[in-house]
Amino acid sequence: MTKRVAILISGGGSNMMSLVQDMNGDHPCRPCIVISNLPEAGGLAKAASAGIETLAIDHKQFGKDRSAFESALHDALVAAAPDIVCLAGFMRILSPAFMAKWDGRMLNIHPSLLPKYRGLHTHQRAIDAGDDYHGCTVHEVTAELDGGPILGQARIAIAAGDTTSVLAAKVLPFEHQLYPMVLRRFAAGDRDQVVLGV
Numbered sequence: 001m002t003k004r005v006a007i008l009i010s011g012g013g014s015n016m017m018s019l020v021q022d023m024n025g026d027h028p029c030r031p032c033i034v035i036s037n038l039p040e041a042g043g044l045a046k047a048a049s050a051g052i053e054t055l056a057i058d059h060k061q062f063g064k065d066r067s068a069f070e071s072a073l074h075d076a077l078v079a080a081a082p083d084i085v086c087l088a089g090f091m092r093i094l095s096p097a098f099m100a101k102w103d104g105r106m107l108n109i110h111p112s113l114l115p116k117y118r119g120l121h122t123h124q125r126a127i128d129a130g131d132d133y134h135g136c137t138v139h140e141v142t143a144e145l146d147g148g149p150i151l152g153q154a155r156i157a158i159a160a161g162d163t164t165s166v167l168a169a170k171v172l173p174f175e176h177q178l179y180p181m182v183l184r185r186f187a188a189g190d191r192d193q194v195v196l197g198v
């Protein structure tokens, strides 16, 4: 049976679109909703143009009440009834209580070679550390920030003089390749790691 995929975004949604574009033909999944915590996220219009239901749940309207925001997000997800939830550039930290509700059904893409550089500013941190390699990771979401089981990684070489924006531009096309590959496998029950790049 076709699996329903909800995608959570906060920005331009290029990873969301790479997932959406792949969910065609014999793909085991179809997108059911795209939700953003920012009404101005550019990805919402892209998803709507692709004929997908969209929803903005503005976290700022909930002030400091994280649990009220998460409760609205949870209710919206329950209403959309996804089998899998993909975080794709979703920039809110979710509480362990929220994540527990979606345990085993939620994936995330992170722009580093986890377990290196959880959190923010990953490209700059890789440069500052003098790393030879950088990349991106798709992992299952667990209560630990950027810490769940790794389902795939793409590795690229850092060249001398690479800036944060150069590195980000090198990694992003690999994100667009990796996430759809992992989602296809995950939906079919395959948790073997996908390895791309150098």
Ligand code: GAR
Pocket: 009, 010, 011, 012, 013, 014, 015, 016, 043, 088, 089, 090, 091, 109, 110, 111, 119, 136, 172, 175
């Ligand atoms: C991507 O690089 C993604 O890996 C990153 O945000 C960007 C979103 O771009 N996610 C995180 O940093 C999550 N911690 P997109 O909106 O074009 O997909």
